[in-house]
Amino acid sequence: MLNHFERYLKFPICTFDAKVGVLCPKCEERLKNGEITEADVKASFILAKLANQLPALDKLTLKRAYKVGDDYVLLFNQGEAKIVLSNKQIITKLREALGNVWVTEQTSDTRQFLENLMYPIRLLTINIVWLPDGSRHIKAVIAGPETYNLPVDLNKVKEITKIITGDEIVFEFEKGKFTKKSSVARVR
């Protein structure tokens, strides 16, 4: 049982709603006027259930959840994505419940935001260009040689980032352009 000094997992909806799996009239209203989405509600219900079995979730805050195609993206508080990503049990349970799940955090650090999404791929450099309309174009260089065996779908990373931050991303590899020909040559 939680004592009063322990922090329980927080959600885009009321903690009580998440625990019982039903929205209060206030949260219903927020859902209706678009302040929160079905994805926020579903992810909150699922996380609240998982928190009963996985105490590592207890101190986290889910800021928002997004549905991108068939995938779910969970946006945690700054500094918290790593706790989720490095915990295989949490990731496995999330995938059982939600299907393909992406995890990142709310941060002004674009590199951190992307590296969470792309975990365990590391970025070498990030180059941000501000456009006159206030939008941003980001060139992200992936450490190491290009490969077709990346554990992460880069096009999906682009799509998710565009939805959450509005940024356009171009990926490049530290070594070589991303072409089929050079990739095959390098493998041999």
Ligand SMILES: [Zn+2]
């Ligand atoms: Zn509520």
